[in-house]
Amino acid sequence: MRLFRLAKIITVSLRFGLDQMIREHAANTRFGEWVHRLLPARQFAAPRGERLRLALESLGPIFVKFGQMLSTRRDLLPLDIADELALLQDRVPPFPSHQVLEVLAAEYGQPVSEVFKHFEPEPVASASVAQVHFAVLPDGTEVAVKVLRPGIEPVIAHDVALLDTAAFLIEKLWADGRRLKPREVVQEFARHLEDELDMMREASNCSQLRRNFKDSSLLQVPEVYWDFCAQRALVMQRMVGTPVSRTDALRAQGVDLKALSRAGVEIFFTQVFRDGYFHADMHPGNILVAANGQYVALDFGIMGTLTDRDKAYLAQNFLAFFQRDYKRVAQAHIDAGWVPAHTRVDEFETAIRAVCEPIFDRPLKDISFGKTLLRLFQTARRFEMEVQPQLVMLQKTLLNIEGLGRQLDPELDLWQTAKPFLEKWMSEQIGWRAFIRHLKDEAPNWAATLPQLPRLLHRALASDAEERAAARHAELMALQQRRNRWLIALSVMLAGLVLLDLLKPYL
Incomplete structure (x- = not known):
């Protein structure tokens, strides 16, 4: 195959x-x-x-x-x-309407006409994995229905298998292949594709992101109607807005594109560093702009997650870059194990400075990130830096954000826009605010534990006494065994001597 x-x-x-x-x-x-x-x-x-x-x-x-x-x-x-x-x-050729009705009828166990008050047979958007139709629920609520493409699973499975084979050959035939971890990258990509093939997972992603940005002035996320969702169908609130790529229409509506570009950066860093949960497919086809200038998120098939350790590491590196503290960047990479421990910090620092220094104090339109990424890759090869598969989706999203910012405001200074946000986040993580927050977070646990302290202390002391007694008993038993072995050895020697003395007349 x-x-x-x-x-x-x-x-x-x-x-x-x-x-x-x-x-x-x-x-x-x-x-x-x-x-x-x-x-x-x-x-x-x-x-x-x-x-x-x-x-x-x-x-x-x-x-x-x-x-x-x-x-x-x-x-x-x-x-x-x-x-x-x-x-x-958003213009991938759609699949026929009769197949849409067949998929929905199979999921609901009844004809579409009995599920929805009205269903538009013509799709409003068609993507690589699914397409979207407008509909009306029995109570009159306007919704968008996302339907999975029929027969898409085996196609994706075959393509992923080919990618895995290609990754295997890269590891075997290219000197840097093993360091780049291509097979792990493919596995990470396959996992996210698998999530896209289950509409219930996408519905839960949408619901989580909506909860994270509840009452936000930056981002709107549609509501999910769980009673109508299934493995191959997602039903959510119908959102109204202008595609973010239609900049002329946005200007005509009076939308401030510079403010919109800054808001996009803030949304990205909020998702990454506040929530550790981010929309990982933020190309312009998945983003609308509402009449009030808010972003509207669509398509939640690919979401990324970061651990607290990942967030702290990324924030420290971003801030170090912004402050041009390249030694701190180099040391952070070594501490995280991304480059070998034997790497000389001063040499790595010099290499990073040569790559990054030219991009500061310049507007986004004047920065060639293609050349910058190429030079970083060359630096990575020199210092045996390992690719981190868990951050591949974040890297992809950062590229999308850069492309979107360039489209809305070529003069956007990405670094200066993000720096105040990151500094505030770091102060909340390692400053006195973090100490107070941790106290509040742990207060319920302390309230439950404090009354039990006397009993827990008694149990610990009793357990410690039992352990010491058991250890002493084991030590005495071992000593006794050693004494017994010596006694047996001495007895055998004495018996041998007596036997020799008795046999002496006959020798």
């Missing part, structure tokens, strides 16, 4: 002329030389961006998601390709 899928990938690539793009952009590489020798030059009527988009759509969900991520990186892509890939965000 993997060979069949691999053959399809090669066939689709040739059909849409992706080999010609390799000829153009990888001519000086060994792979490009092979393509040049094996495949003839061809001409295509459709532009290269359109051909790439159509190829990704033909190859399925994982490739569509890859294109979605690339579409936010306009600083890394030619504009014609970026514009075409942007169409993958």
Whole structure:
């Protein structure tokens, strides 16, 4: 099955002329030389961006998601390709309406007409894994119904298997493969894809994020209607807004795009450092802007989580970067085990400074994060830095946030926008506020434990006395055993001597 899928990938690539793009952009590489020798030059009527988009759509969900991520990186892509890939965000070809009705009828055990007061057969959005229809509940509530694509599970399973095979080959054939942990990265990606295939999990993700941002002035999250949710269908509040990518329409509505870009950064850091729970698929197709200027979150299939240790480590590194304290950054990496313990801090500090110093005090539009990431990767190779699979989704989300900020406000200073928030968060974690908060958090436990202290102390002392007595008894028994062994040895020696004395006349 993997060979069949691999053959399809090669066939689709040739059909849409992706080999010609390799000829153009990888001519000086060994792979490009092979393509040049094996495949003839061809001409295509459709532009290269359109051909790439159509190829990704033909190859399925994982490739569509890859294109979605690339579409936010306009600083890394030619504009014609970026514009075409942007169409993958909410314009993936839908599946037929009769299949939608069949899926819902199978989930509810009755026709759709008996579940909803009204159901729109035409989808309003179609994505790589599911598509969305508007409907009306029996009580008149307007909702959005997200339905999983039929037969999507085996396609994703095959693609993940291919990715795992590719990751295995990278580990075996590339010197840096093992350090980059590609198989662990694929496993992390597969876990999030598995979550996307269960609408009940997505419903719980949505509910949690809504609870985290209850009464927030920054972000709206739809309400979930649990009575109508199932494994292949998610029913949630219908949200109204303008796609965040339509900047002209937002300006016409009087939305302050600079304030909107700053709010996006604040939402991201709030999710990461306050909650340790963040929307990990924040491409523009999943975000609306309400009439009052609030963000509206959609599509909760991929969510990321961070432990307290991850949050503290990330916050310390962010702040150290902002303060240009590169020695602290280097030491934090060594303490976390991300680089070997034998790494010289001063050398690592110098390397980080060379990469990061040029990006400060410059607006976002003047920063080439592509070159910065490349130089960081080179630094990682030099110091044997290990990729952290648990943070892959966070890295992807940070790229999305950067692309969104660039689109809304090219002058946005990402660092200065985030620095006050992080400083406040760190003061709450390690300052006197943190001490008071920990006291309040532990107060209920202390209230329950204090009355029991005399009994617990008596039990501990009694247990300690019993342990000491048992240890003393074991020590005496061991001493007695050693004495017995000596007595037996002496008895055997004396018996031998007596026996020799008796046998002496006969010897």
